[in-house]
Amino acid sequence: MTVTEDILAGLDAEQRQAATALKGPVCILAGAGTGKTRAITHRIAYGVKTGVYDPHRTLAVTFTARAAAEMRSRLRDLGVHGVQARTFHAAALRQLQYFWGDAIGGPVPQLVENKIQLIIEAARRLRLSTDRATVRDLAGEIEWAKVSMLTPDTYQAAAADREMPTGWDVTSVTRLFVSYEDVKTDRGLIDFEDVLLILLGILDSEPRIAATIRDQYRTFVVDEYQDVSPLQQRLLEAWLGGRDDLCVVGDASQTIYSFTGATSEFLLDFRSRYPQAEMIKLVRDYRSSPQIVELANKLLSERTVQQQRQLERQISGKARVTEALPRWPEPLELISQREAGPEPEFAECADEEAEAEWVAERITQLIAPGQDGKPTVEPAEIAVLFRTNSQSAAFEQALTAHGLSYQLRGAERFFSRREVRDGILQLRAAARSADDVSGDAVVGRVKDVLGSLGFSENAPQTTGAARERWESLNALVELAAQLSRTRGEDFTVTELVAELDERAANQHAPTMQGVTLASLHSAKGLEWDAVFLAGLTEGLMPISFATEQAEIDEERRLLYVGITRARHRLYLSWPQARSPQRRGGRRPSRFLQSLTPQARTVAGSAERPTRSRQRARKATMTCRGCGTVLDTGAERKIGRCENCPPQYEEQTLTALKDWRSSIASRDKVPAFVVFTDATLIAIAESNPSSPTDLLRIPGVGKTKVERYGDDVLALMT
CATH class of the missing domain: 1.10.10 (Arc Repressor Mutant, subunit A)
Incomplete structure (x- = not known):
């Protein structure tokens, strides 16, 4: 097999068509999970290997530094070097810095x-x-x-x-x-927008500089083309200078950034600007199960049906001809290429607390070790997605109460966090020491170094800043462990610091162990084995300020993006009320009307609790020591408030933790997957003497009694 044949091997018919369409304007309409990055990187590699493209004169632009880094990595794996894969802003900034002296003179202004x-x-x-x-x-x-x-x-x-x-x-x-x-x-x-505006001004006013840039870059590939802004499109046209050696890739059904100025109009009108353009559709979904793909297709097709009805009303004279109809292009109908999976699960919850608890319980079940000792789904392959960042607090509390590790996505950049910067500085100092270690010893050294910044073997049972700090430091430890396994005995702390420096330059954060909590917008471009779409009520999905049809359509696309983040398991939930004390007046999202099956989970009471029920509920949630109401999940699990002294023998809890560590090491799972700290404390304080006693303890289910019951009871004697 030749090099070029090897590059095309493994591509499906449509991907191969995209990879071999090397000339002229090309538009690739790529649905979610259809392998668009694979198609365009193989297209670039095929063009370079066949001599059609000069790698040093090829520019691929995308919208995130992470996506650009992934593109560069894949091109390297294909044996292609020299291609520039950057974000719009990174490519423009590089050019602006190079030509600033000639075009404007003086030092380049500082970028804020x-x-x-x-x-x-x-x-x-x-x-x-x-x-x-x-x-x-x-x-x-x-x-x-x-x-x-x-x-x-x-x-x-x-x-x-x-x-x-x-x-x-x-x-x-x-x-x-x-x-x-x-x-x-x-x-x-x-600012970032100035970078594009100033460069555009230079290209328009300095023909010599414009000619130099156009000579440097002959071939252009634009990923996520549905998200370009008028400014980015104008800069792209200036780079091209009237040429048409351009390939764009996008999906109008994933346009979710209109509020930032992004528009899918340039993608939809591509054929109008380039009548000779080759159009290729990628519809084979390699990410999601047939059940998830069917749900995603149904969500979009429902809007298409609505549009047809609106048009029929106008034609029949039942609606004003002047009634505005926002553009709704025919969506790509995806075809799943994966094996069948479980049906998406829908849950109607009594209130936000009940919803968060339901999500945490489902996640606990997913990560519990199976018969083979491995979890059904790894924590890092689970995400809870919501419409607004303010919704995360309830899930943070519920996950913490269950002893589940998590990371917040879309907050401060990983490498901008104080603890990460301090950690890298201390690791750099350790690497310079005379006794820099290698191999298996690297992870131990990293733990020791980061211990002074707050790292510990077990996650703190709190939310907020302390938990986020620990998660960041733990991510550095996990990255060190991963690199140590893959690079072998020669791997050193010095090499780890070099890896971190490179990742920081590209904002390529390490994968953090734990459940991901993220807004739907920040989840774009990512995927997980199991996805929970939470808070799907009117006012949140669609958001309350989406009043025009075009705004509501964007909310529908946002939900579509959320659904298509899931590979195998999908859960959709909504609360009937904000809190247990409030009347359940919230309605499920209008988008769910055609999606929700008759059978659905009901978490918590579906009716408003009476005052007597509320009093009874509170009565069962009081501290056994002082009688105060227990507020947090961790307190309810242990059965006492944090102000009351422990009611267990210290040596018993120590023995339980030592046993848990050995089991976690044997099964190669995080310690909290066996039992959380709160559950171990509850066991130590309850001092169970039988499996029945164990089953009465929150956090100890039938599966765990069967798996660990004998060991735990032996430690109680």
Whole structure:
């Protein structure tokens, strides 16, 4: 088999068509999970190996540093070197820095990554006060204006119909926009949007520089093309300079960033701009089971049916002809290539607390060791996704109460976290020491070094900053263990630090062990074996401020993205009330009407509890020591509040923890998968003498009694 035949081997018919379409404008419509990254990297590799492409004159752009790093890694695996795979901003910044001296002169302005402080200063200059949440909204509005190629002079007219941040009108936002630009100028700063705007200005006004860049890059590939903004599209056109050696890849059904200025119009109108373009559809889904794919297809097809009905009403005269119909392109109908899996599970919960508890219980079942000693699903392959970040608190508490490790995605960048920066500094110092270790000793050294920053073998049974800090440090330990296994006895702490430096430069965070908690937007581009889509109520899905049909359509696409993140197991849930004390007046999302089967799980009481039931419920949740109501899951599991002294023998708890460590080591699972700390404390305090006694303890089910009961009871004697 030749090199070129080897590159095409393993591609399906449509992927092979994409990989061999090397000339002219090409548009690849790629559904979720259809292997688009595989198709485009093999296309680039095939073009290079056949001599059609010069790797050093090929530029592939995508939207996240992680996606660009994945593309570079795959190209290296295919034996292709020299291709530039970058985000729009990274590619533009590199060019701007190179040509700044010739085009403008002087030092390149400092790039500011966060607008928050600048906007606060701009508001202060105008003697306007605002809270931090509103500042974030204002930053988003300014970013939308700039990627839409609006200036402070043209913004006010263009934004007349846009919803402004709370307490602001379009005139005051316009004044803030002017002040923000003044602050940047005074301090010699530029933001990410300026990078594209300034480079575009140089390309338009400096023919020599434009010709140099166009000579450097002859072949262009644009991933996630449905998310380009007018500014990015204009820069792409400037790079091309009238040529058409362009390949774009996207899926209009995954357009979920319209609020940032992204639009699928450029993807949908590609054939209009390039009538000779070759169109290729990738519809074979290699990610999700048939049951999940069917649900995703049904969600989109329901909107297509609605559109057809709207058109019929207009034609029949039953609706005003002027009634606006937002564009809803015919979605790609995916065809699953995976084996059958379980049906998606739907759960209606009494309130948010009951929903979080239901999710935590399901996750506990998924990660419990099976007959082979392995969990059904690894914790790192489970995600809980929700519409807004504020929904995460309930799930953080529930997972902590069950002793489940988790990571928050979409918060502060991993390598920007204080504990990560400090950890790398201390590891660098350890690597410089005279006794730098190698092989299996690396992990032990890393644990010792990070111990001073708060790392411990067991996760803290708390939420918030302490838990997040531990998760970050544990991710460094896990990465060291992974690299030590793959690189063998020669692997050293020095090599670990070099790996971390490279990852930090590319914002390639290590995989953190534990369940992922993330917003639906931040989950784009990721996938897990099991996905929980939570809080699917009216007002959250679709979000309350989505009132226009185009906005509601985007919410439907957002749910579609959430569904297609799941490979094998999918759970959809919604609460009837916010809390146990409130009336259950929430309605499930309108998007679920055509998806929800008659049979569904009901978690908690489906009716409003009476006062007597509420009193009875509280009576069963009091501390056995002082009688106060137990607030947290961990307290309820142990049966006493944190203020009351322990009621167990210290040597008993120590013996239980030592036993748990040996079992976890034997089965190669995290210690909490065997029993959480809270459950061990409950066992030690209850001092069970029979399997029946064990079953009465929260966190000890029938499976665990069968698996560990004899060992635990032996330790109680």
